[in-house]
């Protein structure tokens with residue numbers, strides 16, 4: 001009987017201990033999230049901005065095809081998903097134009113051209129839904145077969161909003177500092193060739209992470225670890241822009 005009572009007591013203490021541990025973990029997660037949200041919101045700024053993330057191309061639209069047959073969409077999506085994870089940990093609200101390997105065209109779009117137009121219009125509609133405090137980050141890969149030595153990240157920005165260039169500069173600077181110390185590329189204003197940036201009225205940038213026509217970039221961009229580093233460097237730039 002004494003032994004049973006002793007075991008019961010021990011079991012109760014174990015349960016109590018477990019409960020306290022769970023509470024501590026829950027409180028810890030809650031506090032971390034609060035800190036993260038405050039970090040993303042910046043000092044004295046509310047509310048937390050929404051970052052609309054766009055993995056370029058998708059589905060039947062593969063984008064550029066690089067050395068060794070690597071397809072652009074297959075790099076854009078994992079980098080975007082990793083970026084999404086880092087930004088959420090940092091406390092940002094995020095939305096994705098797509099989270100799987102798909103085009104987001106209307107089902108009524110018939111021809112390939114109609115599907116492409118519908119896809120880009122639907123992405124643009126998501127930009128239009130953003131609030132004044134929100135912004136847009138698109139992830140793509142570059143291609144320049146005429147000179148296979150061209151390499152490194154370059155960020156393009158929309159000229160329609162004064163904060164776009166600041167976001168582009170923060171991302172470019174972060175990638176150079178954390179990942180590509182010899183990269184001397186400068187941020188560039190987008191022309192009509194980048195539809196979403198040309199028409200966006202919200203702060204908007206497009207990150208060309210690297211060149212699929214450059215052997216070094218192609219090798220790195222396919223590595224999970226490098227994709228993580230790239231996503232983290234971009235996320236740090238976004239955080240810097242927002243602080």
Ligand SMILES: [Zn+2]
Nearest residue numbers: 056063140141
């Ligand atoms: Zn692209």
